[in-house]
Amino acid sequence: MHRKTPRRLAVNASRHYVSLKRAAGLPSRGHPQRRTMTDSPDAESHFLEQLGQRVRTMRALRGMSRKVLAKVSGISERYIAQLESGKGNVSIVLLRRVSDAMGAHLEDLLPSADPTPDWQMFRDLLRKATPAQIAQAKDLLAGGSATAPRRAPFCGIALIGLRGAGKSTLGKILAKKVGWSFVELNKEVEQQNGLSVAEIIALYGQEGFRRMEQAALQQLLARNELMVLATGGGIVSEPLTFDQILSSFYTIWLKAEPEEHMARVRRQGDLRPMADDRSAMAELRNILLSREPLYARATAVVDTAGLSVDAAAARLIDAVRPVLQNEARSFGLRSVAL
Template sequence: MEGNMDQRESTLPLESNQNSQEALAAYVQQIAKLVRGQRAQRGMTRKVLSQHSGISERYLAQVETGKANMSVSLLWRIAEAMNVGLSDILPYSSLTYNRPDPVLKLLDGLSPEQHQQAYDLLQQTFSVDKEIDSQIQDRGIALIGLRGAGKSTLGQLLASGLGIPFIRLSDVIEQLGGFDLQELLTLFGQKAYRKLERQAIDYVREHYDRVVLEIGGSLVSEKDTYGYVLNHFYTVWVKAQPEEHMSRVMAQGDLRPMAASQKAMDDLKLILTEREPYYREANTLLDTSGRSVDECAAEIINKCTPAQPIQASS
């Protein structure tokens, strides 16, 4: 009996150590997921993140797969390069709760489809009414969404139908910054780019009474700037299926996705997954998949002019 007791006591530290290692491994995987997600939200390549963090692309890949031995200083450099707080890439520990949250416990057991149903129900019950008002209507329309959704083509047709200017925010950013977008990001990093992005929106509002504004899909990663857009424009999430996004990008002459199509598709789906909760804050969703641009434009024009519906000209 005594021998058995000694043996049992000697195994406890080993079991405890094993549990700690498993918990640590799970925590590291959560960090990896958050880093991947934040990078995806901002549309940053590992190459750009490497340049501005001073961390090699290879090591960043290990961080994003949970295989790296991470330090606080390394994570801080990654967060700084992405213009986010360190807390944004560290998991929120459930140990900080004094008691279990019954809502979180319920959600934890749901499938992805049930998560979406729960989100829709909660939004209908508790969200602020997102119907257009006359003040926002007078300030124009902002189109958000991933590249390849059809924002440019749709925006030009909308502007023509409403008799107002069409402006690409990227053009204003380049005009104010003196470089093209890629050069701005490469030379000055996320923080400077996001500051210029906000200045560009202010410029548009100061110089135009009402516009159709095409906005880059990664703007939603900046909470304050995106909130400003939501408060001052009738915001439309222009959405398409991932396959249509990809085909439209390649049709525009960018054949880079073709070189590694599966990886490009996986990256695209990750970006959409990370940004979708923010895109859903828009006033309305417009799915362009399998639809003509005239049909899509007419739908938005009718929503923006409810008193006197206008049909988009072909």
């Protein structure tokens, strides 16, 4: 018999270990297999594509061109293009810079199950709620009793839509026709803060402007007077403010073709925030595409495509006639002859 050396004993032990792993159905080399993200490159690619789409949609909701987002965030325009195309594996720190530049919540950029349209509004309400309000909401959601919801006071007509939709022009005509005051929300923001919208955004960013916009709306509602309100095109990107508009006003989306929006804006000499952007038309289409589902939450839609100012005003007046008659009966308002 040959005496077994330590080397031979080790070899035999190794062979025995391999045979046991094979019998158990385990791989003969390395560690047992574990499922990881790297085993599914398609899942990773899909995640990055969804992330890019969310960044692109959020940027469009804010009405920001890629060039503007790059300038505000300090991230190169080329890198943002890669991120939006699903080819940029961005770090969480850079993604936070992108969300901060847009005045958005970081979690809104992360792909997840599609929430209900009101989810963001509920979330923001919870963030501002007192402990007592949160306890009351929990009790209600758990099936507790609650009083019937109060109807918000009727404050008038609100016009929403992209720049160039005719909100100011048609709003003034409608206000004069019904005898109400005409208010432009952006001008109220400027008057209350002593700064132009551009200066506010430059100093305080998108998030700061949205806070001031919400405060200006609250002050308008506190007047308790009927008005025709022209809103900024991006108001739909702020859930709480937009929900207040929808609940307090008969809201009308003034709709037109992208080419008409662009032509009207050019005639006004205002290309914010797409000035000097060679892809301005593509950006405008992207903005409209991203905002359309939110604009569509309006009570009514008035399509002004191809219409003169007089024809568009007549169509708007026709759209508000039923609600004015209904509100007059419900609240004892002075009947308006249209």
